[in-house]
Amino acid sequence: MLSNSKSIDFQNLPLEYQHKAYMDSLTNEDKRLLANIKRFAELLVGDPDFRIQLQINHKNPNNVAKAYRLPLNINHLRSFWHNGYLTDRYSKKEAEHSPLTIVWDKHLHTIRAHRDGLKYDQYVQSTNPLFRAWRARQVGRCDDTLAASGVGITHPSFAFELSEGCTVGCWFCGIGAEQFKGFFAYTEDNRHLWQSLLKQITALFGINPLKTAFCYWATDPSDNPDYDRFILDFYKQTNFVPQTTTARPLKNIDLTQRILSLYDQHPCVFNRFSITTLDQLRAVHQSFSPLELLGTELVMQHKQSLASAGSKSPSGHAKEKIERLVARGQSQEKMHTKLNLNIDHTTIACVSGFLINMVNRCIKLVSPRPVSDKYPLGYRVHAEGAFSTAQSAGALMSQMVESHMPSAIPATQVVRFHHKVSYQSLPNGFQLTTPTRSFDVTAYKCSALTGEYLYKNSKNQHTYQQLLKKIVSEGAELFQVVQILQKLYQAGLFLDE
Numbered sequence: 001m002l003s004n005s006k007s008i009d010f011q012n013l014p015l016e017y018q019h020k021a022y023m024d025s026l027t028n029e030d031k032r033l034l035a036n037i038k039r040f041a042e043l044l045v046g047d048p049d050f051r052i053q054l055q056i057n058h059k060n061p062n063n064v065a066k067a068y069r070l071p072l073n074i075n076h077l078r079s080f081w082h083n084g085y086l087t088d089r090y091s092k093k094e095a096e097h098s099p100l101t102i103v104w105d106k107h108l109h110t111i112r113a114h115r116d117g118l119k120y121d122q123y124v125q126s127t128n129p130l131f132r133a134w135r136a137r138q139v140g141r142c143d144d145t146l147a148a149s150g151v152g153i154t155h156p157s158f159a160f161e162l163s164e165g166c167t168v169g170c171w172f173c174g175i176g177a178e179q180f181k182g183f184f185a186y187t188e189d190n191r192h193l194w195q196s197l198l199k200q201i202t203a204l205f206g207i208n209p210l211k212t213a214f215c216y217w218a219t220d221p222s223d224n225p226d227y228d229r230f231i232l233d234f235y236k237q238t239n240f241v242p243q244t245t246t247a248r249p250l251k252n253i254d255l256t257q258r259i260l261s262l263y264d265q266h267p268c269v270f271n272r273f274s275i276t277t278l279d280q281l282r283a284v285h286q287s288f289s290p291l292e293l294l295g296t297e298l299v300m301q302h303k304q305s306l307a308s309a310g311s312k313s314p315s316g317h318a319k320e321k322i323e324r325l326v327a328r329g330q331s332q333e334k335m336h337t338k339l340n341l342n343i344d345h346t347t348i349a350c351v352s353g354f355l356i357n358m359v360n361r362c363i364k365l366v367s368p369r370p371v372s373d374k375y376p377l378g379y380r381v382h383a384e385g386a387f388s389t390a391q392s393a394g395a396l397m398s399q400m401v402e403s404h405m406p407s408a409i410p411a412t413q414v415v416r417f418h419h420k421v422s423y424q425s426l427p428n429g430f431q432l433t434t435p436t437r438s439f440d441v442t443a444y445k446c447s448a449l450t451g452e453y454l455y456k457n458s459k460n461q462h463t464y465q466q467l468l469k470k471i472v473s474e475g476a477e478l479f480q481v482v483q484i485l486q487k488l489y490q491a492g493l494f495l496d497e
């Protein structure tokens with residue numbers, strides 16, 4: 001249906017060109033069509049009045065299109081909204097009556113594939129082998145243990161905070177943003193620090209992992225009026241404009257326009273607006289045309305939204321809120337339902353790498369964890385420290401790599417499987433399964449013996465050194481046992497608390 005007929009070989013394009021190549025392949029007409037379908041989908045999912053109007057006018061839905069100024073044949077989107085056609089969704093019949101739904105699905109699939117490619121793509125791997133191996137272990141463990149959150153997390157290597165705290169104050173903030181204390185202004189000194197830091201990171205880890213970074217965390221871009229100047233510098237260093245997510249796109253419209261215009265010039269990855277109220281959705285639609293928001297996903301968090309993204313992680317401020325309500329005698333289960341919290345949404349923390357705050361000049365090495373009393377914000381801080389210059393930041397990160405990313409299992413580590421690994425013995429070895437993966441270990445003479453001791457170690461809690469000694473004393477060959485344990489370690493199957 002789209003006039004674009006060029007087929008693009010994305011696999012052979014560098015990361016920064018994939019999204020751009022696709023967006024550039026669309027004609028203006030394609031873009032207008034997609035932008036209007038997108039606006040329709042946002043209204044359908046986010047605005048109850050629009051849904052009522054569709055119901056009332058289901059025989060003449062184009063009356064609704066006219067009222068909402070959508071130049072679109074809504075009849076060609078029936079499998080999205082019409083009760084009589086919903087069951088045809090994703091079936092062969094869908095194309096007969098809902099060709100525009102298929103156009104939209106294809107578009108979404110393409111842009112999401114480019115974003116999700118950041119997770120596994122060798123192209124974004126670091127030049128630092130210890131960092132690369134550590135991140136691979138984190139990705140494996142997270143896929144196994146984070147339930148529904150594991151799928152959505154792309155594991156950026158770096159996040160930069162350009163403010164301290166956040167003025168928005170969402171009750172559900174999954175990473176527990178603190179009160180706003182100030183922002184990192186684009187002064188001469190700060191510009192120098194920022195640009196030098198990006199160069200320092202590139203020298204230490206390579207340019208590609210830096211391209212996965214984004215410039216907010218427990219902060220909102222709208223709190224820094226100079227935000228776009230920093231991401232423009234980022235683009236000049238990396239050839240990549242990082243993703244922007246903001247919950248306050250209307251707070252400083254000029255800033256938002258500048259961010260959107262950077263995307264228009266260099267469409268590297270789509271942006272996101274978090275929509276927290278119905279009024280905000282309507283105001284965003286008033287302020288930006290469908291075409292202006294083609295590269296911006298609206299993440300519908302408000303209570304009238306039908307989007308599954310509306311369900312929230314019970315971490316951070318949401319966890320604190322639930323605990324307060326439970327202390328006052330409310331049922332935890334009922335509160336989860338009422339507040340649309342989803343226990344499978346175990347964390348919103350996505351970084352496996354360095355979290356760098358430019359205001360208080362602090363660096364943390366972090367990795368995602370399912371929310372718990374031990375990890376209330378849904379991530380573990382492996383190490384943290386302060387820096388004053390780009391050089392001291394580099395030295396600090398190098399030291400964290402050295403101390404926290406061993407290439408082999410440390411002698412004193414208790415070797416136990418993480419809690420999502422199931423063990424089964426096989427005649428010539430053993431099998432490990434997790435919710436997402438399966439491993440048969442049968443290639444070595446001592447596979448069965450090693451498996452047996454590993455299994456027992458969930459109770460014995462021997463260190464790596466002790467475990468090796470035990471297995472070898474039973475007649476296994478040291479080299480083989482080390483190989484087996486090292487492979488399982490590298491796959492992220494051991495607990496790393």
Ligand code: SF4
Pocket residue numbers: 166167168169170172173174175176177217218219220247
């Ligand atoms: S969710 Fe985002 S906007 Fe809301 S308080 Fe947390 S950091 Fe701020």
